Amino acid sequence: MPTDLAEDAIDLTIPLLEAITPQIGDSAYPFPRLSAAGRSELREFRSLVLENPYLAVTLVPDLGGRIIRLFDKRTQTDIFPFDGTISASEGGPRGMESWTGLQISTGFETRLNSLGTVATMPDYAEEEEAPSGVWWGELCGNGMSLNVRISLPANRAEVEIEVRAFNRSLEPVAYNGGLLVGVQGGFVSEDLWIFQGQGLRIHAPALRYRSYSDSKLVAHRFNRQRSLEPHQLDSWTAKLTPFSGMEGIRHVSEDVAVFFDQSRLQVQAITPVPDAKLVLQTEAGQTLELTNDLYPENLLEIPLSDLPSPAQALAVLDSNRLEIFRSGSQEPKLSSATREQDEWIHWDGPTSSWTVDQLEEATFSMRDRALAHLLLAQRHLRAKEYSAASQEFEQSLLFNAEDHLAWWGKAVSQRLQGEELYERPELLNAHFLAPLEPALRAESYLVNPSQTKESSPILKPLMGTPEAFIEVACLLLEANLLEETAKWLDEALRHVDFPMLRYLLAFAYLSGSRMEVEAADQVAIASKKPVAPPYPYRALEGRALEALSKRFPGDASIRTYLDWMAS
CATH class of the missing domain: 1.25.40 (Serine Threonine Protein Phosphatase 5, Tetratricopeptide repeat)
Structure with missing residues (x-):
């Protein structure tokens, strides 16, 4: 099945926000500042749904193009908590902001237009196996513009994101591109984000700085605010690979996620790997080999309780016996973005x-x-x-x-x-x-x-x-x-x-x-x-x-x- 793109409607309960007429010196300008009206309402929003055999991704153009839902069809699981409610709280450049779902940022805070409308355009792949997706774009209100492509490959349980941030003005603009995810109780371990039993591998070499709190996960280009120079384009990509339905997630690679303890081994594939070879090593130094087909729709589970000693490491090889996964013993590394201000480089005069x-x-x-x-x-x-x-x-x-x-x-x-x-x-x-x-x-x-x-x-x-x-x-x-x-x-x-x-x-x-x-x-x-x-x-x-x-x-x-x- 190739990737499918459909326009749909989604009912969301949202807090009503009131626009406030700008005041002199308002930091939200040229957008109106927002305040909470104190009540919520069920409303229908236009949505765009990308779907392949393994995942369904729902974007809402009228909420800043955010991914409101990432659904793992393999296990019938929402990777981000989703109950049809959009939360909002005080904060952000406009006074109110929402961290629900996954959104693109151009700084440490949510975008000025993160609750506004973005333009959209379908982007169908010419070849059946190539990723099909949707572009969305916006004028950011500060001299910048964004063009963002969200796509799904036909044969991988993976979301691809491409971001192009362009300074269309003739003066430097403050900038620090990144991803913001509003989740409860998450933590960051290298490329792996784990929250509420689900995992999300974010492969984004350009987003080198990760931070987390009780309610949000953040990945940014830089550890401080930088500037995008006149007519400069910054492009970066990210691949999001979700995992769910496992007892835990101990290690991930580009193609598989693995969990093992004394009683079981679980392997979840991202793409089909027929005739895969699994090589398991125990603490006693024994090596056990097993050949099995790995398919994303089927979670492979093998009991280990009869092993003479606990499992210590695992390697997975494809049908050509090339290694696609090897577990390691490295402890998670946490890194946190800071808000140091970078000195802007200006020419002499406008x-x-x-x-x-x-x-x-x-x-x-x-x-x-x-x-x-x-x-x-x-x-x-x-x-x-x-x-x-x-x-x-x-x-x-x-x-x-x-x-x-x-x-x-x-x-x-x-x-x-x-x-x-x-x-x-x-x-x-x-x-x-x-x-x-x-x-x-x-x-x-x-x-x-x-x-x-x-x-x-x-x-x-x-x-x-x-x-x-x-x-x-x-x-x-x-x-x-x-x-x-x-x-x-x-x-x-x-x-x-x-x-x-x-x-x-x-x-x-x-x-x-x-x-x-x-x-x-x-x-x-x-x-x-x-x-x-x-x-x-x-x-x-x-x-x-x-x-x-x-x-x-x-x-x-x-x-x-x-x-x-x-x-």
């Missing part, structure tokens, strides 16, 4: 203020050359020098090929200079790096914009994460593509309507052909709407609001947004 001469000089710096070429490309793009922009994007990519926005920028430059639009490998590269990047969907629309008043179906998937419309508008405005910005925002308003879209459209009108009347109309409509998320936080949003504040000084909403951003 990158936006660099002169052309400084940028040209920086192109000779091994550290700065990718960013320098990127900034030169953006300046050429703003000046409508599309050929030169394309060349500078190409130079930037020579030194940082993981920058999916540079690939997008090169594709846009080539289109605007009139190149033929056939395969467009630049967009394919960008999609490979960040499958849920909203700018890529925007480019698909702008190549052939709608000629009717009906909303474009191409952009319908963005309605689940409406901030994506603002993100694309800011990218286009940064590139001084005012006509395309107007087309984009006009289409965006057919899908969603909130103040910042109209403020940005007014700014585009004033920046281009000085369409004063049209700009005033957009500001008037925006001002009548309640001040509500998504709140502005990007540098370009600040510049747009400052310009509109000078032109429309009586607009109280603009002033409120600017006060929040200034804090």
